[in-house]
Amino acid sequence: MSARFFDPDGDRFGMPTFPFRMAPDGYATRRQLRADGLRPGGQDAIQIMWFSNRYRRPGRPPIRVAYLYRRDRAKPVRPMTPGRAAALAKAMLARRTCPNCRTDAGYCIPPSLGMCVPCAYPN
Structure with a gap:
């Protein structure tokens, strides 16, 4: 486990942060929610962070971020009118x-x- 990205209280990064594959159960990305016919619905997100050698920007560390939302608070996708x-x-x-x-x-x-x-x- 990368202790650098472990911040469940959000003191260091401003929102609860977990290392890659260490997020609590019951959370999903926007894409995963959409596949289930759901949307975040205005809830606060948590983030996972990890190092990625594929994502390099000059002068900045190769850190990736993904936002996760609670499945139980997600709302159904609005129907197409x-x-x-x-x-x-x-x-x-x-x-x-x-x-x-x-x-x-x-x-x-x-x-x-x-x-x-x-x-x-x-x-």
Whole structure:
């Protein structure tokens, strides 16, 4: 156990912190909650921290963090309403529409290009 990341009272890190694979039972990540049809529902989170050689940033230690939420306090995911579905469809259409030629590209326009591929690279 890495004592460096063990702070169950939250004195050192500001929230309860546990080393990797040492979190108490009954907690899950957002992704795990969503797979069960749940959402955090505004509750306070705990965090797990660990070292990762895959996550290196210049000048900072390679520390990863994941937030966990209690399963028993999680709420069900809100159902998709017709209004929310229409708003989502409109937003996705805006992401697919090329600002240059005003056509639906059929894919989300890459932010690096800012326009569809045929407009970015004309022959």
